[in-house]
Amino acid sequence: MNTNDRSAFIAIVGRPNVGKSSILNCMLGEKIAIVTNKPQTTRTRIMGVLTEGEYQLVFTDTPGMHKARTSLGKYMVRSVTESVAGADACLLVVDATEEISDTERELIERMKTLSLPCVLAINKTDIVKEKSSIMKVILDYTALYDFEAVVPVSAKKQEGIGELIEELKKLTSEGGHFFDADTLTDQPERQLASEMIREKLLLCLDKEIPHGTAVVIEKMRQRDDELLDIEATIYCERDSHKGIIIGKGGSMLKKVSSKARADMEAFFGCKVNLQTWVKVKEDWRNRDGLLRNFGFDSSDFDA
DSSP states (O other), rough: OOOTTTTEEEEEOSTTTSHHHHHHHHHTSSSSSSSSSSOOOOOOOEEEEETTTTTEEEEOOOOOOOOOOSSSHHHHHHHHHHHHHHEEEEEEEEETTTOOOOOHHHHHHHHHTOOOEEEEEEOOOGGOOOOOHHHHHHHEEEEEEOOOOEOOOOOBTTBSSSHHHHHTTTTTTTTSSSTTTOOOBBBOOOHHHHHHHHHHHHHOOOOOOGOOOEEEEEEEOOOTEEEEEEEEEEEEEOOOHHHHOOOOHHHHHHHHHHHHHHHHHHHSSSSSEEEEEEEEEETTGGGGGHHHHTTGGGGGOOO
16 A cells, blocks of 8 residues: 555535536446435435545445435434445535525535535536526535535536636545445445446436336346346335336337446447346335345335
């Protein structure tokens, strides 16, 4: 280990749908976190690792802070709290078009309590008509917290991402790297595959149905001819939802599977044979046993 190498664990926090996962993907140059225009897309903590020379930034992409209404929601909120408490620093992502909400104020209070250094990323600057309004956002936030830096960015257009990375590097400390230079994420391949399917459900379906779905990879096997077999089960909460997910003549399920397979082939670098099924598990988001079976940390449901 080179003790001149520097690293930092950075929690990416913010309210739902501000672009936390998009910014993480941009910084890493790879898509490891799913992205949609629907809030609460991210359900679990996703670690991403960026290593550039002597610097290693270990990011934790957290679910958006929101008022929890289900056991799953409580798990998501608790994961944010734990990520902030275990971080060396925070990256607070906010929407350039939105006023400061109670969510941001609560996150800032937690950072004050922990005396955490924090960089503020003001996202979605590409859709701001009056650029002077960005200065108002900066002044409003800097009145609440002494940020290490404030960086306006556009994840959609990948603007300001390089500047953001350089500011985050200033938060590192000496002591070596924690991961190999080629490490990208801690997510198992099965988890990445299941999230790719769930992203397509979020993109292709409307309203509440996508949030009532969970995806479990039942089988993942590499053939000798470099064809990857993946079998997945999509769980939903109602029989009516099952019919919508499958679609007329299986059309919706085929659409979701086709789009997910394309992402899988791009990420895994091989042909993918994807088979999907849909099953009903009523009210699974409030059933702790099922949440554990679906891969959520059981310790987060006991508090």
